[in-house]
Amino acid sequence: MSQNSPLDPWVIRFAKFIIRFGAVKASLLFVVLTLIFTFIGTYCLRIWLDGSVQTQDFIGATILSLLSAPWVLWFFSELVKQLEQSRLRLKDAVTQLEKLREEDELLNRTLQNNIKQLNHEIEQRKNAQLEREDMFTDLEREIEDKSEKEQQAQSLSTLLRSIIDASPDLIYYRNPEGQFAGCNKIAEQMTGKTEKELIGLTPHEVFDEELANQVVTSDHYVLENNVTVTEEIWLRFADGKRRYFEMCRVPFYNADNTLLGLLAFGRDITERKQAENALAKASKDKTKFIATISHELRTPLNGIVGLSRMLRDTKLTNEQFSWVSTIYASGITLGNIFNDIIDLDRLDRDRLELSLKTVSIRDFTQELGSIIDLLAKDKDLSFEATVNDPLPALVEVDGTRLRQTLWNLLFNAVKFTQRGKVSLEVSAEPIDSKHSMVTFKVCDTGVGIPQQDLDKIFAMYYQVDLPEHQSATGTGIGLAICQQMVSLMNGKISVSSVIGEGTCFTVNLPLAISQKPLQVEELKVTGLQILLVEDIELNVMVAKALLEKLGQHVDVAMTGQEAIDKARDKEYDLILLDIQLPDMTGFDVANVLHEEGLVEQTSIVALTANVIKTRQEYLDNGMDDVIAKPVKKSRIIEVFNNLFCEPVSEPYKPIEAPKTGQLESILDLEMLQMLVDTIGHEMVRTSVGVFQDNMPEYLEILQLNLSADEKDEVCSQAHKIKGAAGSVGLARVQKIANEIQQGDHPAWWENVHDWVEQLNEAAHKDLEKLQSWLSQQDIDD
Template identity: 25%
Template structure:
């Protein structure tokens, strides 16, 4: 059994001592209480016996004695009752008394009370009998005297005295005395007096019985024995307490001896450690310097001598800085060290020191103050380590990083140049193929052109993979954070891969267990790219069977919510030993894959890096001949606000502009011809400028509805030309940039210059159509805006009757589909009205202050709110204002027309008025199928 520790023994003894003290306190309290009752009952016994004697001696003629004895009996009876009640558990005056009073005390008190009560009752009876006796004697005396006065003859007197002597003489002779009422009354009272004498004699025997005295003596002995017992227990517990203290004292002595032994052992150990530390410090390779509080050297080790070349006797009493520092030592670091020493702080630094022979060397130094218990610095200890070799390595690494950055920049420049150079002719090839295809009637020729388009698109895909990989590698790939619904990702995937799978005669199934109304925040385009890349591989490597794509909401191990996707096919599969390297760049599952199916081997690498950029993870499992399964988790934040994509819905609802004038700025004649043909096939008139300067000169003389601006052109490039159009010509004509650069920086530069949209080469006819549809509301409005510039001189509100309610475009049907609960629907409508009112006030105030940044931020917030309420007009107009004012400080100096801000205010007011009519119960369900231009 394990021995108790010192603390455990101490705790046990303390507990035992506390218990003994508690018992002692209880015993002392009981002793005090018992002595009180002993004194009380002893005094009471004396009083009872005294009263008994008084009753024996009492005379009725002495009224004062009678009253005093009676009052004494009452007092004794009350005192007995009080003492007995005080010993009862429920009637004790104090809680402590009820604890220390035991049953024996109560029983003896009960017996005593019974004895005293019986004695008092007997004394009261005896007292009453004596009173009656006294009255009877007096009455007999009066009756006898009265008879003697009435009958004076000797015979009568003889009979009267004989009766009074209780010895009447029965005489046959009749005497008139016998017939008198006085004689008969005297006879009755004499008989009563005899009976009283008998009762007094009997009661006196009961009262003065020795049992009463014995009972009271027994009671006194009980309390006396109880007091002696308590004193014995007190003595015993005191001895126990002394024993506990003696044991504790012995344990303390042992513990003190043990501690002294440990201290001696620790001191011995410390001395050994000091000797070892002294040995370590003396022979350590690092230099160790000890100085006094003023910073003068008192001791150095051999490492310092080796590092600095100075012997201890040469530097003792000197300050290290004066002999070790030189011209190339950093003054800032020296000042920082001095400041740290002055503030009594530990400090680390890196600086140059000088050897005794004058050569430089780098050191890492750590200085720590030694502070005594009074808070005073007694010494400083400095540890110096030679870091010259590391500094040289760092310099070499820095040079290598510079070279690597130069190499990366050269690679990026090369990729950008190659992208432009490859996409420029590719634009001509694909563009001309798209132009030729609809005009061919020979099926064979159409098939050949189709092969040409497919090969060109494949080449574009390979080029995009290489550029994406390069951007990820350089850390230049930025993710967007926009609101979207998953159906906007799924629907294009279905429309793309259903016909492809049908053509290959394989099944294609999409399973989506996520609520269609659920919105997410993230990069929708990159999510789509991940799925496209994986599906492309699955479809490519599946000759029979099916390809399945599934979606569900999930939470990863860290508790982050997102979307889990699974892509499973029944294709050729991947060997187990190749799975570990399948996500490496330029790696394919089999060497024969490249020959049979083509590809760069970058697709999966890009997918993995995109997934990880989104805070997700991708895993793969496969069996040769049975198929492959990719499981992907992407951390997408769930959004509470319902989202609509007006830019997408508007493509369906808006029609393409007709018969507009387009200026194409393109230095490559083939690309210019392709763009011109696309525009002319849509019924538009086109003019071509072969550089930016030529485009500027044309715009100075002719109005156009749209400008398509190439980026790289001689004399003046697209960025310079676009900035000139916006800042010098002050034209708001829509500008579509068209560039072979796919890097985000190039696109951002065009947008910042004032372009409304960026088209990427090779130009696709469908992407051109989509851009036209998206910006229909801007195309052809230049002249209208110019003519109306002077109509609006300040922003203003309108009365409801001044508003055109046909411009209200909140789609209540879609909003009700998302918010099925009528109460929630009404709350959102009221929320929109409050938001719109506040936004109008803030827009007017921001314009009055010429604060473009506030207007841009407000327009961005309004755009998001419009998306949530399916308001395409407000969304489109707010988006235009946001893009126009991005990065602009002054509204007056920007290209934004005041007319557009007023139109936005008007639309907000119209929708507020329409919502108010809806709340009043009017039937105002709008026809959202016909959305015209907001202007």
């Protein structure tokens, strides 16, 4: 090492000094130092021993030092050499040790790295082992879950199969090739084949030809159009029994949206079909019964009301006038009760209609109040009718329905009031410039209605239990019909009551303010030659007296044939024709008169007690109007003025087509205009004429098929009518026919009769609109 380390032994340091200083120089220095040490030692010794120093003492010491110095020098030289060699060997050993230490450190570091790598690999293998264990655990769990799910699926499949087999519905499914792929027990009973026997067969191999064709056609339609089809068909079971089924067919797919086939399920509705037929028959029988009762009851009622009204116009004592007024009011009451029964039947058939007319609320209230006042006086009650201003002078309302509603409320008020008064209050609040909310409030001081019954009194046939007033009972239909009437007029009816203090009914009606002049109840035509066709003596007496009092000339015929004979012999201005005659119906009489051309200038008005039919039905059978029995003077004046009085003179206008906005829902104006522009008016008229000639036959066939419950034929005929109507632009007729042809409609059977009735009415009216539109086009050109 080049530098001395403080940690090296002194010998090593001394040897390093000798080597660095040089052996010769060190030897000479050692001799000199030895001599100096000898001289100093000799001097000190002699002084200590003798106290004096001699020259020979220094000479001897010098000679001795010179003799011993070479040997000492040789010894030290050898010692130094040995020491140096030892140092060098030691240095080499240290160097070798350092190399070994470095190699050992490198080896140690390599070993540590290897140990770390090994530990890392061990950790990774340990983690991998844990992951494998977790994976195996998850796999075992998944296998267990899958096994459980498979068991659940198998159990669910078994349960589902049990439910399908236990279902009372007919269920089968077919593949896209049309072959049966499975079924339930009911299907096996119906086909007479087990499921295994049925699989792979086609409908033609299972059903009779007619049913097979029907099934295949429906199934193809479902698969090709990806829709659900519902139809009702008769199915014959293997034991020969026929049952009526409502079949529903739907396409079904797997999770990948791949079509697997068709699923069909059907419910046995034979009992329901029989019940519907029985209900329809019962409804027809009920309607027929009500029509008969209507005629039989209104005939004497007509006499009671008519004669009592005529008696009131004669000179009577006050007592006689009171009696006659009571008879008249009782007749009116009976008529209104019967109107409730008629309206109840109409509500059942959804045929209740509104006929809006211009009405003066003041005059209406006064007229109604005069009759109620008679009833109130019979019970020593007071009656007050109040009209609060401001009130619209004229409104558009169905006076008959409003009168019937208020009559029911007022009659009940009188009936359930023992003392005190009954009141009718009328008021109005404007909604906008064209509409007003008119309020009718009927109050009494009667027995009142319990709070728990207030929400129930408008229910059909519901009657409040009032033990102390058992005499004041009714049918339980009046208030229910009132609510229906008010709802039909877009209004609201409410009630409030306190037991022992009285009841108040409030009717709110949103009514249009009329811009038309009021039809004055004044006959504008007299001297008419009228043929009255009526087979009841009482009715003849009343009607003839009323007509003659109005300034008309009346001939009477008691039978249909007599009426025809009189019409052949004499030309009349008007024929009042009863519908139920002893030898034929009034419709038959009208047909004969029309066929023989006897009534080209004569109006025919039906005079009937059968108010079941709608006015349009009479018009469709050749009548110009209809008057219901009991005959009312106001109705006669209204009909006579409409038929024989010229409207207010206006500048001449060509036949005016209905406004486009009104026609858009009736006619396909765009297509019609295109046809007119393309093929001309004449060709369009010819097409319309062909449709008009064929339509009665189409409708007759449709009606016959409907009566026979031939659903497919009805749909097919409706489809034909739809196409024909579309070709001549009858959009509404086309729309109604389209409803009828949709046999898969869920409520088809419930609605088809109404649709057919609508189709008949629309075909008649819309053809007139179409002809009018074509005439207007001719004029415009």
